[in-house]
Amino acid sequence: MEKEIKINVSLDDKNVPEKIIWNADDSNIRDMPVRALLMGLWDHNNKDTLRLDLWTKDMSRDEMKIFFYETLKTMADTLERSIDDERIAGDMRDFCAYFAEKMDIAEKPDS
Known part of the structure; x- marks a missing residue:
């Protein structure tokens, strides 16, 4: 298939x-x-x-910041599923929170 x-x-x-x-x-x-x-x-x-x-040229800077933040969070989830290492995925999620703070992005409540 x-x-x-x-x-x-x-x-x-x-x-x-x-x-x-x-x-x-x-x-x-x-x-x-x-x-x-x-x-x-x-x-x-x-x-x-x-x-x-x-x-695209109409992608705003604010949208790009959120896009990167959400992509990094998804990568942490994928990393945990693929190598079964909750610790390093947690470290990556901590970085995502740091990234959101530095980029002045409000994390969603489920974060």
């Missing part, structure tokens, strides 16, 4: 993303506009991470 995820990026004349649309065939995500994406892919042959970091 295969699943497909599609990301379409419209660029302006200077190759700056104007619009990002994504679709995932195994969910209800159809032609969903987003303002940013961070994608990391593990190249096991070269033991290196390949990255795709894009954001």
